[in-house]
Amino acid sequence: MKKAAKYRFFVGILIFVIGFVFEVLDIFSVPNIGTLSFSKWLILTGGLLIGLGVRNFFYGKEIVIDERVSKIINKSSRLTLVAVIYLFLGIFIVSMIKPINVELSLFVSYVIFFIIMFSLGSKYYYGRKI
DSSP: OHHHHHHHHHHHHHHHHHHHHHHHHTOSOOOSTTSOOHHHHHHHHHHHHHHHHHHHHHHOOOOOOOHHHHHHHHHHHHHHHHHHHHHHHHHHHHHHHSOOOOOHHHHHHHHHHHHHHHHHHHHHHHSSOO
8 A cells, every 4th residue: 555655646746747847838738718738737636646645655554355355346347447448439439420529627527526436336335445
């Protein structure tokens, strides 16, 4: 757990620095007012990863996973990956017929909602913090 927290912390620092460099050099800037540019998204993502890395390093607990739980995790991750691939394939086919215009903020909010619901579902199912 500590190793993963250190990795997350250093990757967060790297992403944060890359976003800061892009912002200073005005690379990938968007002229629209009210939307975040790519560099600001990198800075935000790097800050979140740094915060999560620090939290997991100081307050994270080691979780013991037995063979039964690891088998369930492997099956569910494979099923989720296949479902996501089919979903993206369907979106790709539909977007070839009619272009889909979705704002990045709306897409990110859907992803965050999915992550929160997955965390709550796994916490309810396993009865512990994952």
